[in-house]
Amino acid sequence: TQLLEQSPQFLSIQEGENLTVYCNSSSVFSSLQWYRQEPGEGPVLLVTVVTGGEVKKLKRLTFQFGDARKDSSLHITAAQPGDTGLYLCADSNHPSGGYNKLIFGAGTRLAVHP
Amino acid sequence: DAGVIQSPRHEVTEMGQEVTLRCKPISGHNSLFWYRQTMMRGLELLIYFNNNVPIDDSGMPEDRFSAKMPNASFSTLKIQPSEPRDSAVYFCASKGRSGNTIYFGEGSWLTVV
Numbered sequence: 001t002q003l004l005e006q007s008p009q010f011l012s013i014q015e016g017e018n019l020t021v022y023c024n025s026s027s028v029f030s031s032l033q034w035y036r037q038e039p040g041e042g043p044v045l046l047v048t049v050v051t052g053g054e055v056k057k058l059k060r061l062t063f064q065f066g067d068a069r070k071d072s073s074l075h076i077t078a079a080q081p082g083d084t085g086l087y088l089c090a091d092s093n094h095p096s097g098g099y100n101k102l103i104f105g106a107g108t109r110l111a112v113h114p
Numbered sequence: 115d116a117g118v119i120q121s122p123r124h125e126v127t128e129m130g131q132e133v134t135l136r137c138k139p140i141s142g143h144n145s146l147f148w149y150r151q152t153m154m155r156g157l158e159l160l161i162y163f164n165n166n167v168p169i170d171d172s173g174m175p176e177d178r179f180s181a182k183m184p185n186a187s188f189s190t191l192k193i194q195p196s197e198p199r200d201s202a203v204y205f206c207a208s209k210g211r212s213g214n215t216i217y218f219g220e221g222s223w224l225t226v227v
Contacts, residue, residue, distance in 0.1 A: 033214070042118075042205050042218025043157070088157065092214065099214040100145060101170065104157040 002027050004089055004105035012111045013079055020075045021108040023089035029069045030092045033102070037086040079112045086110075116140070118219035120206050126225045132194040135222045137206030138187055145209040147216065148181055148191050152202045163189065196226045 003026040013019055023032070031050040035043035047056050049065040049072065056063045060083075062075040076083055086109050090102040119138040127133055139146045148160040161171040163183045171181070178197070183189040193200055203221040 031214075040220070042207070042221055044218070045215050048214050099209065099216065100147070100162050100164070101159060102216065106156045 002103055006105040006108050010109050015112055015114050016078055018077050020073050021087055022073050023105055024071045032072050033090045034074055035088040043088055081112045081114050084112050118206055118208050118217055120219035120222050124223045127196055129197055129226055130195045133196045135191040135204050137189045139208030140217055143208035143210045146189050147207040149205040150202045198226045201225050
């Protein structure tokens with residue numbers, strides 16, 4: 001059974017700081033997705049990465065996929081209070097289920113204080 | 115456009131009572147998912163449907179849980195009888211025929227006392 005470990009579990013920072021959160025898998029990712037879940041809401045997809053070494057940018061967020069496709073990082077530059085939430089990584093768990101059987105990590109809970 | 119719609123948003127019920135959670139997926143989506151989120155176990159897939167047909171229910175914890183999808187625009191997740199350990203946030207999500215984006219509803223917060 002694949003295990004996804006996310007670190008740190010909790011992160012509390014001030015507005016304007018930079019941060020990086022990590023996702024590591026016990027086996028090679030089929031493809032990896034990052035989600036953000038705001039309090040009281042459902043998760044929202046941020047990005048999908050498929051190729052080892054891939055880097056994607058979404059405004060102040062930079063996503064990196066490890067060369068061996070067993071780890072990923074999410075870097076946020078100049079964090080803002082609106083970045084507050086639970087950041088989840090998920091594996092698509094190919095080929096058995098396509099994107100229909102996502103396996104989620106426990107998440108990193110980020111709080112950005114004004 | 116309306117997203118995935120779930121009801122009720124919050125429910126508090128007594129142990130032993132039947133609980134029914136409802137979901138309306140995004141129009142045109144053909145895959146529907148039920149997830150459960152708890153602090154201890156995180157976000158877990160319970161069951162998913164393709165074209166209204168249950169494909170994989172291996173995540174359903176036990177026979178007290180059942181899910182139906184009578185048509186493309188409606189699904190239910192039922193717990194009978196409910197137990198305190200069923201307290202969690204239950205999310206419904208849907209996905210279109212192409213692409214890899216799953217859209218989650220706002221969740222149903224269930225408390226069983």
